[in-house]
Amino acid sequence: MADLWIEVDLDAVIHNYQQIKAKLAPPCRLMAVVKADAYGLGAVEVAKALAEEGCEFFAVTTIAEALILRQEGLEGRILVLGPTSQEDWAEAVTQGIELAVSQLSWIPHLEEIAAQTGCKALLHLKLETGMGRTGFTGEQLTDLAAALQQAPNLEVAGAFTHFARGAQRDRSYTRWQFAKYQDYVSRLEDMGLKIPLKHVCNSAAFLDYPEYHLDMVRVGTLLGGHFPAPAFAGTLDLRDPWTAKARIVHLQNVPKGTYVGYQSLYKSKRETTLAVIPVGYADGFGLEPKLVPQGLFDLAKIIVKNTAAFFGLHLGREKLLLKGQPVSTAGKIGMQLTVLDVGRIPCQLGEEVVIPLRRTLANPRIPRIYKKNGKFYRKRVVQEGFLSINEECI
Numbered sequence: 001m002a003d004l005w006i007e008v009d010l011d012a013v014i015h016n017y018q019q020i021k022a023k024l025a026p027p028c029r030l031m032a033v034v035k036a037d038a039y040g041l042g043a044v045e046v047a048k049a050l051a052e053e054g055c056e057f058f059a060v061t062t063i064a065e066a067l068i069l070r071q072e073g074l075e076g077r078i079l080v081l082g083p084t085s086q087e088d089w090a091e092a093v094t095q096g097i098e099l100a101v102s103q104l105s106w107i108p109h110l111e112e113i114a115a116q117t118g119c120k121a122l123l124h125l126k127l128e129t130g131m132g133r134t135g136f137t138g139e140q141l142t143d144l145a146a147a148l149q150q151a152p153n154l155e156v157a158g159a160f161t162h163f164a165r166g167a168q169r170d171r172s173y174t175r176w177q178f179a180k181y182q183d184y185v186s187r188l189e190d191m192g193l194k195i196p197l198k199h200v201c202n203s204a205a206f207l208d209y210p211e212y213h214l215d216m217v218r219v220g221t222l223l224g225g226h227f228p229a230p231a232f233a234g235t236l237d238l239r240d241p242w243t244a245k246a247r248i249v250h251l252q253n254v255p256k257g258t259y260v261g262y263q264s265l266y267k268s269k270r271e272t273t274l275a276v277i278p279v280g281y282a283d284g285f286g287l288e289p290k291l292v293p294q295g296l297f298d299l300a301k302i303i304v305k306n307t308a309a310f311f312g313l314h315l316g317r318e319k320l321l322l323k324g325q326p327v328s329t330a331g332k333i334g335m336q337l338t339v340l341d342v343g344r345i346p347c348q349l350g351e352e353v354v355i356p357l358r359r360t361l362a363n364p365r366i367p368r369i370y371k372k373n374g375k376f377y378r379k380r381v382v383q384e385g386f387l388s389i390n391e392e393c394i
């Protein structure tokens, strides 16, 4: 049995899926965004569990991610949201993977590849309305429609855009983006294009703009049990499927004044117990996104936070839990070892500690255990690079 592992509760993901579904007016579809390995939860397991619940649409960022889902037997529709490379198109088209297109020069190449493979290529037109990343601008729409009309092997499956400020209180920018999107879509339709799936909402917009749900919403964050911003907390009944756990692998009682860790940054203030857990920054533990202030108020907050941290007070940081009680790290987090000052909490070697480990930063080598229908399954390496759930119950 591992001393460090992650439990992913697929029943919680399914619960979240059902909560989101319940807020959609049929026939609006729910596209499950499982990019970045389903935000760390495991794309194959999450997608398969959702497919069993009736989810038919999935989204990832790269063709490589989409191909893994296909190889693992996912039959639903898969959209690749990000820009893709020409050398992967033939395989994607043959596997029925749908591609976002955002550049005019791709159209004739895609047409050629689709003609060669003998399969229709399904495309979603990415429209640039204010994110400033990828997509067709208003000036390109006439050329886009013309290029598509000369491409009989390409089929437009949808058109989408992405909101930059969906999670912010001020709605004017999102409204402006949406108006632009609608204008672009109607111009394309006026030029004779059929657009079966119109979709603009991510998690934040799904919650805040029900009038923008259109034919489909693209949701990732909420499926994983998180809210896109603190202001949304509680607006939906979500369950967190993610728990990282480590076992205590070393214990010692120490007198007051004992130094702990590199540079002896910690000194015990009283007689206490130190517990070692086998997790560190190489596992993604203790890492946080770099704090770059987004304004003066934010700058003030960061200064307060860092000053408090200097005095050993970590504001806003999630605690480790031992028997349900919060415990603190002692000294610097190591590469793969961390020391905890557990005070007077009675504990033994092998005891479980729940650790706050950011799912998108957690090392993929940490073993995952999946819970489905109340039973636990271990994920095992099937072949190099591919992982799937072992059918064997543990």
Ligand SMILES: *Cc1c(COP(=O)(O)O)cnc(C)c1O
Pocket (backbone or CB within 6 Å): 033, 035, 081, 162, 201, 202, 203, 204, 218, 219, 220, 221, 222, 228
């Ligand atoms: C990631 C992503 C989503 C999902 O966003 P969440 O906020 O996680 O729901 C939707 N659309 C696009 C284009 C994305 O890149």
